[in-house]
Amino acid sequence: MINSIFNFLNFHPVVNCRACTFDKTLTVPVMYYEIFIALATIVLLGLMIWKKKSLFHFFLMFIGVIIFETFTGPLWLNQHLGNFAYLYHGVSWVLSLGLTTMTYSVVWFVDSVWPKIKDCYRFFVYLGFLWPIMYFVERFVIDLDIRSYVPEVLLVVKSNSLPLINVSWQAMMYLPVFFALIIAFYKYLAFVLLDKKNILPINKANVIRNIIITFIGVFLFEIMIDPLVVNANLPSWSYFYRDVSIFLTGGWVIIIWLAIFLIDKFFINRSFFYRFIGYVLTITIITAPIEAWLIRNNYRIYGESASQGFSGLLFPLLNIPIEVVFAIPFYLALVVAFVRYWQVVLENNN
Amino acid sequence: MKKLLEFIVKTILALAFLGVAFYGVMFILMVIVCSGFGGGSNSLGALLPIIFLIFCALAAIVGFWRFFTPSTNINQNLSKGVEAVVNYIKNSRAEGLKKETIIINLKSGGWNDDDIKEAFICIDKTF
Numbered sequence: 001m002i003n004s005i006f007n008f009l010n011f012h013p014v015v016n017c018r019a020c021t022f023d024k025t026l027t028v029p030v031m032y033y034e035i036f037i038a039l040a041t042i043v044l045l046g047l048m049i050w051k052k053k054s055l056f057h058f059f060l061m062f063i064g065v066i067i068f069e070t071f072t073g074p075l076w077l078n079q080h081l082g083n084f085a086y087l088y089h090g091v092s093w094v095l096s097l098g099l100t101t102m103t104y105s106v107v108w109f110v111d112s113v114w115p116k117i118k119d120c121y122r123f124f125v126y127l128g129f130l131w132p133i134m135y136f137v138e139r140f141v142i143d144l145d146i147r148s149y150v151p152e153v154l155l156v157v158k159s160n161s162l163p164l165i166n167v168s169w170q171a172m173m174y175l176p177v178f179f180a181l182i183i184a185f186y187k188y189l190a191f192v193l194l195d196k197k198n199i200l201p202i203n204k205a206n207v208i209r210n211i212i213i214t215f216i217g218v219f220l221f222e223i224m225i226d227p228l229v230v231n232a233n234l235p236s237w238s239y240f241y242r243d244v245s246i247f248l249t250g251g252w253v254i255i256i257w258l259a260i261f262l263i264d265k266f267f268i269n270r271s272f273f274y275r276f277i278g279y280v281l282t283i284t285i286i287t288a289p290i291e292a293w294l295i296r297n298n299y300r301i302y303g304e305s306a307s308q309g310f311s312g313l314l315f316p317l318l319n320i321p322i323e324v325v326f327a328i329p330f331y332l333a334l335v336v337a338f339v340r341y342w343q344v345v346l347e348n349n350n
Numbered sequence: 351m352k353k354l355l356e357f358i359v360k361t362i363l364a365l366a367f368l369g370v371a372f373y374g375v376m377f378i379l380m381v382i383v384c385s386g387f388g389g390g391s392n393s394l395g396a397l398l399p400i401i402f403l404i405f406c407a408l409a410a411i412v413g414f415w416r417f418f419t420p421s422t423n424i425n426q427n428l429s430k431g432v433e434a435v436v437n438y439i440k441n442s443r444a445e446g447l448k449k450e451t452i453i454i455n456l457k458s459g460g461w462n463d464d465d466i467k468e469a470f471i472c473i474d475k476t477f
Contacts, residue, residue, distance in 0.1 A: 198441035201434035204460025262359045269433040281366035282359075347459065 022090065026082035029144055034081070037098040044101050048108065053194050057186075060194065061107075062100040064185035067334060068178065069096055071327040074228055074306035076149050078141075089309055095141070102137065103182060106130050119187075119345045126183055127176050134175045150305035152227035177220045181334040188341040192272035200348050201268055205261065210343055214257040217338040218249055221331065230301045248294070252287070256336065259283045260343075272340075279336045284329045291328065292318035435461055435469040436476075443473075 026034075048054040069091045078090045085094040106129045110122060117125065141147040149157070191197040222244045231243040238245040259282045263275055270278070294300040296319070302310075310321040318325060435456060442452045449470075456466050 198438060198445060200455055200459045201431070201438055201461075202459045203431060203462075203465070262355070263363070266356050266359050268431045278363055278366075282362050285362060285366040 022077045023079050024083050024086065025080060026085075027080045027145070030080045030146060031082075033141075033144060033146075034085070034094050037094060037101065041097055041101045044105055044108075051108075056194050057190055058100065058104055060189055061104050061182065061186040062096060064182045064189075064334070064337075065096045065100050065103070066091070066093070067185075067330045068182055069099075071330045072225065072228070074150065074303070074309050075153050075225075076147055078146055079148065080144075080146055095146070098137075102133065103130060103179065106133070107183065107186075118349065120342075120349060123180075123183065123187075123345075127179055130179045131175050134179070135172075138175070150227070150303075152303045152305055156227045173223060177224050180220065181217075181338055184341040185334050185337040188337045188344065189273070189276070191341075191344065192276065199272060199344055202264065202343075202347055203268075205264070205343075206347075207261075209346065210261070210339075211253065211257050213342045213346075214253045214260075214339050215249070217335045217342075218252045218256065219244065220338075221335055222249055228303055228306050230303065231299065232301050233297075233299055248299075251290070255286055255290075256283055256332070256339065259286070260336065260339065276336065276340065279340070280329055280332045283332050283336065287332075288315075288318060288325055288328055291324065292320045295320050295324070429465060429468060432465050432469050432472070435465055436472050439469055439473055 045055065045058065048058075051057075066087070070088060073089050073091045076090065078086075078092045078095055081092050081094055085092045087093050107126055110117075110125050110129065114122065114125065138147070191199065223241075226242060226244075231239075231245050231248050234245045234247050238247050240246055256279075260279050263278045263282065267275055267278060291300065292315075295302075302321075302324070307321075310323050313322040314320065315322045315325040438456070439452055442455070447455075453466055
């Protein structure tokens, strides 16, 4: 029975993928680090107990971090955290908890100290604090032998080192991109789900501005997953940065922008949260077959490290690895939240 | 043309909600058969898929319900989109905003005088 289902799904399990056979044995320094994360989280939540829905806020950001870590997982390995600490391949809930605690502390601090700064400026204050902090944290987890990078990442990092500080600009870019997507995801969903902010309904959207915001969101993300997937076999003139092509990026931008625009137009009476679900689902159902076609025709080639993490299960009808199909809504949840956050912030600027 | 576009968007959205249910089933399969999921023998291996599955089920049921049933708690025939304006005005008043400020804000969002007037009349009648 099971075998016939496997045959129907064209499923050939990969038992010893590199992504799931790294060293998970807990070491003493890492154990202390995990205890520190646990204590820091308890202290933060204890301090914020008086704040309304603080646990929900924290959990929302945690979800954002987990989503991000899950589909960028093939970019690195997180070792020595102990078996209990992993959720999916190298994605660790302990590290995600630490990242959430750090990010949420900064967001809470900035919101408390400068409550009157407009949201569009405050966003950059968050990044200003988090960028250097995260740089040192990242170095720390590397020194603890927790984090290491897959060869594709190292190749990109080594080939683009900035002079003087000898750090790749991609590595430096990763940090603000990571926080930009996580914070926008958290803030937008907190606006519409927890704080129930009174957001201005828009009848005539600023099309150019919204397309630019969408482009920024998609482009930042393309830079982020640069080592994960190669966009190949497209006309050479269409590449405007490494393997980022105007065809693919432009296509995603148009689909995302148009879906948001049309759902807002026809479902403006629905709540912001349900519309958010609608954006993500609609764009997923449109982009998944396109992604499948691109993969089958070698326009998108997944790197070795990403491919080694694939289970072998193919998504029926589309005939592409199931992990790719599941990554699409994860990716969209962050990018769409980023786009919507900036739309809302700029539309409600006054 | 506008009606056709609306029909297409609604059809895609309906398909998307059905797709979520399919996703959920596929995800269970993925959890069952993929040795790599959850990092192999991790005790918390099933946590993420279970959370995702619950999200899928909730999103499909609630989302479908919310999108394709009449939404309003305002028992009047309003022009398209004016219900959103009504809610905005209601919340703005609760926050203590003046009527003039509310009107300026709504106009900056592209609403015309008729929509705003209709919304205010609806509020005065209903609340």
